[in-house]
Amino acid sequence: MENEVVQLGKADLDELIELEKLCFAYSWTRDQFLLGLERGAYVILGVRQNAKIVGYIAFSMIDDEMEILNLAVHPNCRRGGLGSRLLKRAFEICRAGGITKSFLDVKVSNKPAIDLYKKFGYSQIGVRKKYYPDTKEDALLFRYDFR
Template sequence: MFDSRPPERGERHMGALVRLGPDDAGRLAAFERESFPHPWTEGQFRDSLGREHFACYGIAWEGELAAYLSLSLAAGEMEVLNLAVRPRFRRRGLASRLLGHVLQLAHETGMTDAYLEVRASNAPALALYARFGFTCRGRRTAYYPDNREDALLLWRACGEKTTEISEKTGKEYP
């Protein structure tokens, strides 16, 4: 499943974007343990990946899962649940590629809104989401159990193609 081919001459190798399934639950759970203080378990992934309203996309690169994004689709809304990139693959546009892909899918399938929660201190993630047109719609006080940090609730409409979203920089979040 993983694309380990070297880039062809003149090609910027971005890895293979793949939809992950129940057979990938163990790999995703291991990735979660490396990325988050309260990771999903293999069983949670296996159960979720078998459901119609849940999807997970990954980028396979150099024989391993370099990045992934999990989401839920329900009642015309998409919620980004988790987005992670392994440290050695950061700053290569993988998070942008995944986010752009799922926002385009949301647009094409008639979703009206996209939501996510992000740690208030996660400046790189906030900058990424702002570039894709997300704006802050609220704050969940002491949301994260590991350090009681607030989460910001971000939103954007899915009615625009991601290529039509203008770059936004310097956005202040409350």
């Protein structure tokens, strides 16, 4: 179904990497995606429009912890609720899987993402100084507790 959030796998990697490059200056490589998928370490969910992947979220679930590794929506499709849909579905999977807490880091300048995470109930618990190799920006560390 169009716009349905679905699980992505190895067959989707080329498309995923194309989108990743559009959305991030410092993007994940094929190997990074592949390694995580092969080890079963990552869950990757995506949404399509006109058969093309226009948004995805990658996260890990280890013991009772979820970490958001990446979340991106195609620049032409932003502000249409897709980021929220992806996060909502990821939360459903986490709750069903007994996850109790979630962590992520985000660039201090990334207001769209910060506002989205806050809207979902995340709060800031720390700062990692000059964390990002591309811009040397600080990372804000966010946490959410599932209840």
